[in-house]
Amino acid sequence: MEHKLDVKVYYEDTDCLGIVYHSNYLKYMERGRSEYISFKGKPIQKLNEEGFNFAVYEMKITFKKAARLGDILQVITQPGESGSEYRKKLMQRIELNGQTIISAEVDIVCLDNSMQLRTIPEGFFE
Numbered sequence: 123m124e125h126k127l128d129v130k131v132y133y134e135d136t137d138c139l140g141i142v143y144h145s146n147y148l149k150y151m152e153r154g155r156s157e158y159i160s161f162k163g164k165p166i167q168k169l170n171e172e173g174f175n176f177a178v179y180e181m182k183i184t185f186k187k188a189a190r191l192g193d194i195l196q197v198i199t200q201p202g203e204s205g206s207e208y209r210k211k212l213m214q215r216i217e218l219n220g221q222t223i224i225s226a227e228v229d230i231v232c233l234d235n236s237m238q239l240r241t242i243p244e245g246f247f248e
Contacts, residue, residue, distance in 0.1 A: 124200035125158040131193045140191040154197035173234045180229040187223040208239045
């Protein structure tokens with residue numbers, strides 16, 4: 123099941139030419155993952171309180187086209203294939219007017235409050 127999050131590009135997100143600075147796409151995708159996790163049943167703050175903390179283990183990003191000041195982007199997050207009881211893959215893309223401009227494969231790990239690997243709740247990323 124995929125989740126969609128709309129993000130507007132503000133002046134603070136861009137360089138002097140009005141183009142989104144590359145690291146800001148990471149922020150948009152982080153927002154998308156946070157909302158996706160909450161969408162799966164519990165707010166991320168509640169999961170953190172229960173000792174389920176999610177961190178990026180690995181990320182592969184493809185930049186296809188730049189977004190610009192004022193654009194409305196859609197961050198789409200969905201479960202990927204592969205993983206283990208501690209690590210899952212999420213597929214993300216950022217679209218502008220229905221066209222993919224950024225795509226990413228993101229491996230997420232689950233950690234307890236001591237920063238040790240913890241089993242991801244069953245069915246959570248499916």
